[in-house]
Amino acid sequence: MLASDxxxxxxxxxxxxxxxxxxxxxVVETWGSAPRPVGSHLIIDAEGxxxxxxxxxxxxxxxxxxxxxxxxxxxxxxxxxxxANETAWQVGLSCxxxxxVYVEKVA
Amino acid sequence: MDLSLLxxxxxxxxxxxxxxxxxxxxxxxxxxxxxxxIAADPLAVMLSDALRMGxxxxxxxxxxxxxxxxxxxxxRIIAIGAVHISQAxxxxxxxxxxxxxxxxxxxxxxxxxxFPKVELHAEWPDVALPNLGVDRYTAFVMLTHDPKIDDPALxxxxxxxxxxxGALGSxxxxxxxxxxxxxxxxxxxxxxxxxxxxxxxxGGISPAEVALSILAQITAKLRLKPDGTRA
Numbered sequence: 001m002l003a004s005d006x007x008x009x010x011x012x013x014x015x016x017x018x019x020x021x022x023x024x025x026x027v028v029e030t031w032g033s034a035p036r037p038v039g040s041h042l043i044i045d046a047e048g049x050x051x052x053x054x055x056x057x058x059x060x061x062x063x064x065x066x067x068x069x070x071x072x073x074x075x076x077x078x079x080x081x082x083x084a085n086e087t088a089w090q091v092g093l094s095c096x097x098x099x100x101v102y103v104e105k106v107a
Numbered sequence: 108m109d110l111s112l113l114x115x116x117x118x119x120x121x122x123x124x125x126x127x128x129x130x131x132x133x134x135x136x137x138x139x140x141x142x143x144x145i146a147a148d149p150l151a152v153m154l155s156d157a158l159r160m161g162x163x164x165x166x167x168x169x170x171x172x173x174x175x176x177x178x179x180x181x182x183r184i185i186a187i188g189a190v191h192i193s194q195a196x197x198x199x200x201x202x203x204x205x206x207x208x209x210x211x212x213x214x215x216x217x218x219x220x221x222f223p224k225v226e227l228h229a230e231w232p233d234v235a236l237p238n239l240g241v242d243r244y245t246a247f248v249m250l251t252h253d254p255k256i257d258d259p260a261l262x263x264x265x266x267x268x269x270x271x272x273g274a275l276g277s278x279x280x281x282x283x284x285x286x287x288x289x290x291x292x293x294x295x296x297x298x299x300x301x302x303x304x305x306x307x308x309x310g311g312i313s314p315a316e317v318a319l320s321i322l323a324q325i326t327a328k329l330r331l332k333p334d335g336t337r338a
Binding site for chain 1: 113120162164174177181
Protein backbone atom coordinates (compact mmCIF):
# COMPACT_ATOMS: atom_id res chain seq x y z
CA MET A 1 0.00 0.00 0.00
CA LEU A 2 1.44 3.33 -1.05
CA ALA A 3 -1.34 5.68 -0.12
CA SER A 4 0.72 8.58 1.15
CA ASP A 5 3.75 10.44 -0.08
CA UNK A 6 5.61 9.58 3.11
CA UNK A 7 5.27 5.88 2.26
CA UNK A 8 7.05 6.65 -0.99
CA UNK A 9 10.06 7.99 0.92
CA UNK A 10 10.22 4.70 2.80
CA UNK A 11 9.99 2.88 -0.51
CA UNK A 12 12.86 5.04 -1.85
CA UNK A 13 14.98 4.10 1.15
CA UNK A 14 14.17 0.40 0.68
CA UNK A 15 15.08 0.57 -3.02
CA UNK A 16 18.39 2.28 -2.24
CA UNK A 17 19.25 -0.24 0.49
CA UNK A 18 18.49 -3.03 -1.99
CA UNK A 19 21.29 -1.57 -4.14
CA UNK A 20 19.19 0.32 -6.66
CA UNK A 21 20.05 3.88 -7.76
CA UNK A 22 17.15 6.10 -6.84
CA UNK A 23 15.96 9.64 -7.46
CA UNK A 24 13.17 11.47 -5.63
CA UNK A 25 11.06 14.03 -7.49
CA UNK A 26 9.03 16.45 -5.37
CA VAL A 27 6.43 19.03 -6.40
CA VAL A 28 7.83 22.20 -4.80
CA GLU A 29 5.53 24.85 -6.26
CA THR A 30 2.25 24.99 -8.15
CA TRP A 31 0.47 27.87 -9.87
CA GLY A 32 -3.17 27.79 -10.92
CA SER A 33 -4.89 24.47 -11.23
CA ALA A 34 -2.47 21.62 -10.51
CA PRO A 35 -3.40 17.96 -10.22
CA ARG A 36 -1.09 17.06 -7.32
CA PRO A 37 -0.32 19.27 -4.32
CA VAL A 38 3.04 20.64 -3.21
CA GLY A 39 5.00 17.92 -1.44
CA SER A 40 3.84 15.09 -3.74
CA HIS A 41 6.57 12.64 -4.67
CA LEU A 42 7.53 10.42 -7.56
CA ILE A 43 10.38 8.00 -6.92
CA ILE A 44 12.37 6.64 -9.83
CA ASP A 45 15.14 4.08 -10.25
CA ALA A 46 17.88 3.94 -12.90
CA GLU A 47 15.81 1.53 -15.02
CA GLY A 48 12.92 3.97 -15.13
CA UNK A 49 10.69 2.09 -12.69
CA UNK A 50 8.60 4.59 -10.76
CA UNK A 51 6.04 4.92 -7.96
CA UNK A 52 3.82 7.78 -6.91
CA UNK A 53 2.94 10.82 -9.00
CA UNK A 54 3.69 14.51 -9.36
CA UNK A 55 0.90 15.32 -11.80
CA UNK A 56 -1.46 12.38 -11.96
CA UNK A 57 0.05 11.19 -15.23
CA UNK A 58 0.56 14.34 -17.36
CA UNK A 59 4.31 14.84 -17.02
CA UNK A 60 5.56 11.69 -15.29
CA UNK A 61 7.24 10.42 -18.46
CA UNK A 62 9.40 13.53 -18.73
CA UNK A 63 10.21 13.51 -15.01
CA UNK A 64 11.35 9.90 -15.23
CA UNK A 65 13.67 10.75 -18.15
CA UNK A 66 15.13 13.71 -16.26
CA UNK A 67 15.46 11.62 -13.10
CA UNK A 68 17.60 9.07 -14.92
CA UNK A 69 19.93 11.97 -15.90
CA UNK A 70 20.01 13.12 -12.29
CA UNK A 71 20.89 9.59 -11.16
CA UNK A 72 23.79 9.56 -13.64
CA UNK A 73 25.11 13.05 -12.88
CA UNK A 74 24.29 13.19 -9.16
CA UNK A 75 23.33 16.86 -9.52
CA UNK A 76 19.78 17.90 -8.54
CA UNK A 77 17.53 19.62 -11.07
CA UNK A 78 14.54 21.93 -10.86
CA UNK A 79 12.01 21.22 -13.64
CA UNK A 80 9.10 23.38 -14.68
CA UNK A 81 6.02 22.21 -16.52
CA UNK A 82 3.10 24.19 -17.79
CA UNK A 83 1.18 25.43 -20.77
CA ALA A 84 3.32 28.55 -21.04
CA ASN A 85 6.44 26.47 -21.30
CA GLU A 86 5.83 24.36 -24.38
CA THR A 87 9.10 25.30 -26.05
CA ALA A 88 11.14 23.73 -23.30
CA TRP A 89 8.97 20.67 -22.87
CA GLN A 90 6.98 18.45 -25.16
CA VAL A 91 4.64 17.73 -22.33
CA GLY A 92 2.35 20.03 -20.45
CA LEU A 93 -0.48 20.07 -18.02
CA SER A 94 -3.78 19.84 -19.82
CA CYS A 95 -5.48 21.50 -16.86
CA UNK A 96 -3.64 24.75 -17.61
CA UNK A 97 -1.66 24.89 -14.39
CA UNK A 98 2.06 25.11 -13.87
CA UNK A 99 4.22 23.04 -11.56
CA UNK A 100 7.82 23.08 -10.46
CA VAL A 101 9.43 19.74 -9.62
CA TYR A 102 12.71 19.24 -7.74
CA VAL A 103 14.57 16.05 -8.67
CA GLU A 104 17.41 14.76 -6.49
CA LYS A 105 19.43 11.58 -6.25
CA VAL A 106 19.52 9.50 -3.08
CA ALA A 107 23.25 9.36 -2.44
CA MET B 108 19.43 13.53 -0.47
CA ASP B 109 21.80 11.56 1.71
CA LEU B 110 20.56 8.08 2.48
CA SER B 111 21.26 8.77 6.17
CA LEU B 112 18.96 11.81 6.05
CA LEU B 113 16.25 9.84 4.26
CA UNK B 114 16.56 7.02 6.83
CA UNK B 115 16.28 9.47 9.72
CA UNK B 116 13.18 11.03 8.17
CA UNK B 117 11.57 7.60 7.77
CA UNK B 118 12.61 6.63 11.30
CA UNK B 119 10.93 9.72 12.76
CA UNK B 120 7.79 8.94 10.81
CA UNK B 121 7.70 5.36 12.09
CA UNK B 122 7.98 6.71 15.65
CA UNK B 123 5.06 9.14 15.03
CA UNK B 124 7.27 12.21 15.45
CA UNK B 125 7.01 15.19 13.13
CA UNK B 126 10.05 16.48 11.24
CA UNK B 127 10.81 19.06 8.56
CA UNK B 128 13.37 18.55 5.82
CA UNK B 129 14.83 21.88 4.71
CA UNK B 130 16.19 21.93 1.14
CA UNK B 131 18.06 24.82 -0.43
CA UNK B 132 16.73 24.47 -3.97
CA UNK B 133 19.61 26.43 -5.54
CA UNK B 134 22.46 24.51 -3.90
CA UNK B 135 20.80 21.20 -3.05
CA UNK B 136 22.00 21.57 0.54
CA UNK B 137 19.70 19.85 3.04
CA UNK B 138 19.15 19.46 6.75
CA UNK B 139 16.53 17.71 8.84
CA UNK B 140 14.90 19.50 11.75
CA UNK B 141 13.22 17.23 14.30
CA UNK B 142 10.01 18.35 16.03
CA UNK B 143 11.83 18.66 19.36
CA UNK B 144 14.49 20.95 17.83
CA ILE B 145 12.20 23.35 15.98
CA ALA B 146 11.93 25.92 18.77
CA ALA B 147 15.71 26.40 18.86
CA ASP B 148 16.08 26.58 15.06
CA PRO B 149 16.88 29.89 13.29
CA LEU B 150 13.78 29.26 11.14
CA ALA B 151 11.62 28.35 14.17
CA VAL B 152 8.61 30.50 13.23
CA MET B 153 8.46 29.31 9.62
CA LEU B 154 9.00 25.70 10.59
CA SER B 155 6.36 25.65 13.28
CA ASP B 156 3.85 27.41 10.99
CA ALA B 157 4.50 24.84 8.27
CA LEU B 158 4.14 21.99 10.73
CA ARG B 159 0.90 23.34 12.19
CA MET B 160 -0.58 23.54 8.69
CA GLY B 161 0.93 20.15 7.85
CA UNK B 162 1.87 21.59 4.47
CA UNK B 163 5.11 21.36 2.55
CA UNK B 164 6.10 24.46 0.59
CA UNK B 165 8.63 27.04 -0.54
CA UNK B 166 9.66 29.79 1.87
CA UNK B 167 11.73 32.88 1.18
CA UNK B 168 14.37 33.39 3.85
CA UNK B 169 17.51 35.47 4.35
CA UNK B 170 19.33 32.25 3.41
CA UNK B 171 17.49 32.17 0.06
CA UNK B 172 14.63 30.14 -1.33
CA UNK B 173 14.09 26.99 0.72
CA UNK B 174 11.71 24.08 0.29
CA UNK B 175 10.22 22.65 3.47
CA UNK B 176 9.17 19.01 3.29
CA UNK B 177 6.79 18.72 6.21
CA UNK B 178 6.30 15.26 7.59
CA UNK B 179 3.51 14.98 10.09
CA UNK B 180 2.70 11.59 11.62
CA UNK B 181 0.08 9.57 9.79
CA UNK B 182 -3.41 9.82 11.16
CA ARG B 183 -4.40 7.00 13.45
CA ILE B 184 -8.06 6.17 13.94
CA ILE B 185 -8.94 4.49 17.22
CA ALA B 186 -12.30 2.79 16.71
CA ILE B 187 -14.11 1.79 19.89
CA GLY B 188 -16.31 -1.18 19.00
CA ALA B 189 -15.52 -4.25 16.95
CA VAL B 190 -18.89 -3.95 15.24
CA HIS B 191 -20.17 -4.38 11.69
CA ILE B 192 -19.40 -0.75 10.77
CA SER B 193 -15.84 -1.25 12.02
CA GLN B 194 -15.42 -4.21 9.68
CA ALA B 195 -16.21 -1.90 6.78
CA UNK B 196 -14.19 0.94 8.28
CA UNK B 197 -10.90 -0.99 8.49
CA UNK B 198 -10.16 -1.61 4.78
CA UNK B 199 -11.54 1.78 3.75
CA UNK B 200 -9.40 3.63 6.31
CA UNK B 201 -6.33 1.65 5.26
CA UNK B 202 -6.99 2.48 1.60
CA UNK B 203 -7.04 6.17 2.56
CA UNK B 204 -3.64 5.79 4.20
CA UNK B 205 -4.91 6.02 7.77
CA UNK B 206 -3.65 3.77 10.51
CA UNK B 207 -6.54 2.12 12.35
CA UNK B 208 -6.83 0.27 15.66
CA UNK B 209 -9.90 -1.50 17.04
CA UNK B 210 -10.69 -1.60 20.76
CA UNK B 211 -13.57 -3.64 22.22
CA UNK B 212 -13.54 -5.62 25.48
CA UNK B 213 -16.16 -8.06 24.16
CA UNK B 214 -14.07 -10.94 22.86
CA UNK B 215 -16.94 -12.29 20.78
CA UNK B 216 -16.84 -9.04 18.80
CA UNK B 217 -13.08 -8.40 18.91
CA UNK B 218 -12.09 -11.71 17.34
CA UNK B 219 -9.22 -12.09 14.88
CA UNK B 220 -11.62 -13.97 12.60
CA UNK B 221 -13.81 -10.90 12.29
CA PHE B 222 -10.81 -8.55 12.12
CA PRO B 223 -7.94 -10.40 10.46
CA LYS B 224 -5.90 -7.52 9.10
CA VAL B 225 -5.85 -4.88 11.81
CA GLU B 226 -4.41 -4.15 15.24
CA LEU B 227 -7.05 -5.42 17.63
CA HIS B 228 -7.29 -4.88 21.39
CA ALA B 229 -9.88 -7.02 23.20
CA GLU B 230 -9.66 -4.77 26.24
CA TRP B 231 -11.58 -2.01 27.97
CA PRO B 232 -10.74 1.45 26.58
CA ASP B 233 -9.24 2.64 29.87
CA VAL B 234 -6.82 -0.30 29.71
CA ALA B 235 -5.98 -0.18 26.00
CA LEU B 236 -5.87 3.55 25.26
CA PRO B 237 -3.04 4.63 27.58
CA ASN B 238 -0.73 2.29 25.65
CA LEU B 239 -1.72 3.58 22.23
CA GLY B 240 0.06 6.93 22.36
CA VAL B 241 -2.94 9.18 21.78
CA ASP B 242 -1.76 12.45 20.19
CA ARG B 243 -3.07 15.30 18.04
CA TYR B 244 -2.87 13.07 14.97
CA THR B 245 -5.38 10.67 16.54
CA ALA B 246 -9.06 10.40 15.56
CA PHE B 247 -11.55 8.70 17.89
CA VAL B 248 -14.59 6.88 16.57
CA MET B 249 -17.04 5.51 19.16
CA LEU B 250 -19.20 2.82 17.64
CA THR B 251 -20.52 0.48 20.35
CA HIS B 252 -23.73 2.39 21.32
CA ASP B 253 -22.91 1.06 24.80
CA PRO B 254 -22.15 3.77 27.37
CA LYS B 255 -20.18 1.28 29.47
CA ILE B 256 -17.66 1.02 26.62
CA ASP B 257 -18.01 4.31 24.72
CA ASP B 258 -18.04 6.65 27.74
CA PRO B 259 -14.65 5.73 29.25
CA ALA B 260 -13.14 6.16 25.78
CA LEU B 261 -14.90 9.52 25.37
CA UNK B 262 -13.46 10.70 28.67
CA UNK B 263 -9.95 9.88 27.49
CA UNK B 264 -10.58 11.40 24.05
CA UNK B 265 -11.95 14.66 25.48
CA UNK B 266 -8.92 15.05 27.74
CA UNK B 267 -6.56 14.44 24.80
CA UNK B 268 -5.44 16.68 21.94
CA UNK B 269 -7.00 14.35 19.32
CA UNK B 270 -8.19 16.24 16.24
CA UNK B 271 -11.43 14.33 15.73
CA UNK B 272 -13.96 12.69 18.02
CA GLY B 273 -17.10 11.10 16.61
CA ALA B 274 -19.76 9.08 18.39
CA LEU B 275 -22.42 6.89 16.79
CA GLY B 276 -25.99 7.26 17.94
CA SER B 277 -29.17 9.18 17.28
CA UNK B 278 -29.72 12.75 18.47
CA UNK B 279 -31.67 11.29 21.41
CA UNK B 280 -28.83 8.92 22.31
CA UNK B 281 -26.42 11.82 22.07
CA UNK B 282 -28.59 14.02 24.32
CA UNK B 283 -28.39 11.44 27.11
CA UNK B 284 -24.66 11.05 26.44
CA UNK B 285 -24.23 14.81 26.84
CA UNK B 286 -26.04 14.66 30.19
CA UNK B 287 -23.68 11.95 31.41
CA UNK B 288 -20.61 13.88 30.25
CA UNK B 289 -21.82 17.03 32.01
CA UNK B 290 -22.31 15.04 35.19
CA UNK B 291 -18.76 13.78 34.77
CA UNK B 292 -17.60 17.41 34.73
CA UNK B 293 -17.01 18.10 31.05
CA UNK B 294 -17.77 21.60 29.79
CA UNK B 295 -20.01 22.54 26.85
CA UNK B 296 -16.87 23.46 24.96
CA UNK B 297 -15.41 19.99 25.56
CA UNK B 298 -18.62 18.29 24.51
CA UNK B 299 -18.86 20.43 21.36
CA UNK B 300 -15.76 18.61 20.08
CA UNK B 301 -17.85 15.45 19.62
CA UNK B 302 -19.30 14.88 16.16
CA UNK B 303 -22.69 13.30 16.82
CA UNK B 304 -24.56 11.91 15.02
CA UNK B 305 -21.29 10.72 13.54
CA UNK B 306 -20.26 11.26 9.92
CA UNK B 307 -21.17 13.59 7.09
CA UNK B 308 -24.85 13.49 6.25
CA UNK B 309 -24.88 11.48 3.03
CA GLY B 310 -27.94 9.43 3.96
CA GLY B 311 -25.85 6.31 4.50
CA ILE B 312 -27.63 3.13 5.55
CA SER B 313 -25.30 0.15 5.11
CA PRO B 314 -22.24 -0.31 7.34
CA ALA B 315 -19.95 0.60 4.42
CA GLU B 316 -21.94 3.76 3.72
CA VAL B 317 -21.76 4.80 7.37
CA ALA B 318 -18.01 4.06 7.32
CA LEU B 319 -17.69 6.24 4.22
CA SER B 320 -19.51 9.13 5.91
CA ILE B 321 -17.23 8.82 8.98
CA LEU B 322 -14.07 8.76 6.87
CA ALA B 323 -15.34 11.71 4.82
CA GLN B 324 -15.88 13.69 8.02
CA ILE B 325 -12.41 12.80 9.32
CA THR B 326 -10.90 13.83 5.97
CA ALA B 327 -12.79 17.12 6.02
CA LYS B 328 -11.64 17.81 9.57
CA LEU B 329 -8.09 17.09 8.47
CA ARG B 330 -8.09 19.07 5.24
CA LEU B 331 -10.46 22.00 5.68
CA LYS B 332 -9.96 25.12 7.73
CA PRO B 333 -12.46 25.64 10.59
CA ASP B 334 -14.52 27.94 8.29
CA GLY B 335 -14.93 25.10 5.80
CA THR B 336 -12.65 26.52 3.09
CA ARG B 337 -9.65 24.69 1.73
CA ALA B 338 -6.55 24.95 3.88
